[in-house]
Amino acid sequence: MAKAIKKETCQYRLMAGKDAMEVLQGKWRIPIIISLTDEDKRFGEIQREIGISPKMLSQELKALEENKIISRTLYDSMPVTVEYSLTPLGRSTDKLLDEFLKWGIHFRNEIVGR
Numbered sequence: 001m002a003k004a005i006k007k008e009t010c011q012y013r014l015m016a017g018k019d020a021m022e023v024l025q026g027k028w029r030i031p032i033i034i035s036l037t038d039e040d041k042r043f044g045e046i047q048r049e050i051g052i053s054p055k056m057l058s059q060e061l062k063a064l065e066e067n068k069i070i071s072r073t074l075y076d077s078m079p080v081t082v083e084y085s086l087t088p089l090g091r092s093t094d095k096l097l098d099e100f101l102k103w104g105i106h107f108r109n110e111i112v113g114r
Contacts, residue, residue: 023067024093028052028060030100033086033093036070040085069093 024030031050035041041049047057061084064070069090075081 023064023069026060028056029064029069030097032057032060032064033069033090034097034101036084036086036090037094037097040073040083042081042083046084064090 024033028050031052032046035046035049043054043057043061046052046061047054052060061070061072065072068087070084071087073083073085075083
């Protein structure tokens with residue numbers, strides 16, 4: 001019986017891991033989230049900061065918005081202004097990204113020798 005419970009827990013954890021990877025996968029989603037960590041930004045600001053093409057940024061922002069990681073706010077101005085920000089769900093990645101970045105620094109030091 002204990003093995004059945006452990007197996008269910010493992011399956012649940014695997015599914016949760018797959019869900020997280022699905023939302024955060026790819027070259028650009030984590031940099032976009034990091035870019036929005038300190039302040040809300042407009043499309044061009046994000047693009048310049050992380051060095052991504054407009055087409056790719058647009059696709060990635062849509063995916064992050066669909067997954068409720070970011071929100072898009074339209075301001076009624078001339079010209080129309082759009083800002084992107086992290087949602088509470090997006091902000092819940094803070095600790096994860098801190099650990100991820102710590103590991104990245106450790107990896108860079110070990111492998112690259114920087």
